[in-house]
Amino acid sequence: MPRRAHILLPEDLLREIDAIVGPRGRSAFLVETARNEVRRHRLLQFLESKDPAWKDEHHPELAGGAGNWVRKLRTEGEVFVGERAGGKRVAKTPVKKRKSPAN
Secondary structure, three states: OOOOOOOOOOHHHHHHHHHHHOHHHHHHHHHHHHHHHHHHHHHHHHHHOOOOOOOHHHOHHHOOOHHHHHHHHHHHHHHHHHHHOOOOOOOOOOOOOOOOOOO
16 A cells, blocks of 8 residues: 655756656656666665575476476477367477487
């Protein structure tokens, strides 16, 4: 629920805002601008933090390796394409197995 906040703006800034959105659009403009600035500050804090963005426990689907996960998605996609084709057989493109660099 919106609350009133008494703020003071320099006259020149108020004129610029009014030129962009008009006097009836001030509140919406200031809310949008403040939200964008808060979002920007949070992003900067995140980027400057030492916390990792990626945590393995948030992505259990990749526990077997990214390659296995991608193959599973492709297989599921082929089944989906077949179902969308009205039950008709759809030619599947075989996925070529690549040797890993470790082999």
